[in-house]
Amino acid sequence: MTDDEFTAYQSLGEDSEDHRWAFGTGFTDPLEGIDASVPEGVDAAALAAYCLMLGDDALIYSHRLQQWMTRLPELEEETALANIALDLLGQARLLLARAGQAEGAARPDGHGRAEDELAFFRDEHEFRNVRLVERLDADFAELTGRLLVFSAWRLALFGELARSRDQVLAAIAAKGAKELTYHRDYAAQWVVRLGDGTPPSHEKMQAALGVIWPLVDELFRADPVTAALPGVAADPAKLRAEVDGVLDTVLDTATLDRPAAAPTGLVAGHSGRDGMHTEALGYILAELQSVARAFPDATW
């Protein structure tokens, strides 16, 4: 090791204070020092709800991807999916923090919840994620198929949001779009490899798409929160052409058929965006929130 390198490594150990990033270690605001104001004429309560929707998508899906750790076929895929999960967790933190700021701006006392309050102390019906992200993947084909759909959709969405009138949301989206480009390419390449692979891999990939497809329609469904935020939020219906184009290209290359499955129905007119979830979400939240709820004042 050269002297320079040694000094660099030594400097990392100069301080014994523990700053691991986990519940109870004292979070810092990921938006520290960023102008928190809500633009003139924007409905702050709707902006808070919108950031919560997009933040919950990333938080819950990140958790599902984390559950794959130690279970993947190769170290390279484990590394890839850990990094994708980490990117999404980062996006979730920024979006939940923005939701808290907007919530504060909408209230007379100015108090908005902090990111960990939102992540760990909300119940199932208060989560606003789409149902697609809740599913437990049965196999690697379902993992890559769902990651393709999710990242193609979120990349199109963030492409639109990069022009949002809310500068904070626009910055989060512009940054996240760069990350999602890598996620989408990773998933697309796997879907092609499996679809255009051996007969068993093709069959499994086709079957996985059949399982995922009923949850795709919900991604493009209109919702009142988006409707209340013209120029700030992105109309989900307008994303369909771009996402369909990407999915068709991938499926064609992979020699896979687009499933004709009927969409998963709404429950009394409600879906994930309204807080109506599948039973899978309860299991995720039990794992995600139990430590924080059992020891709300824990520090370590």
Place this chain on the structure above:
Amino acid sequence: MVTAWDIAAAVPDPELPMVTLADLGILRDVADQDGQLVVTITPTYSGCPALREIAHDLRRRLSQAGFADVTVRTELAPAWSSDWITAEGRGKLLAAGIAPPHPAPPGAAARGGPVPLTLSATRREPVSCPRCGSADTTQTAPFSATACKALFRCEACREPFEYVKEI
């Protein structure tokens, strides 16, 4: 005279300690605002867990140098690009066996349309082996020990190496 910028610029990155915050382009600004030193940094990736360490290291080193009132703030826009890694930083990465990034693709504004899909894992521009210089290399994974790198293998010298991704 050693300025506050010099001190902040020399802080090593916690994940890639062979390069400094200035080398990586994540140190954006150091300004004196009415006696308060405001240091602006930007994360490489949204989930970068090193950001907190970086802010902590900045505060500690600056206070050791006599700057009593230091605030570290984050900036998200414009989003960090690997193009911001300096020539010196690229040299240091290479010397440490990490291939520096190719130029990043144009951003959304310059592109003016959807992000093109890449279905092939083979890169148009080859990534040369930082050890032997051969361009005959293969990507083994598009991600590595950190979000900002990919894993490669050199087909000439057979050594694995990391590549800082263009973003």
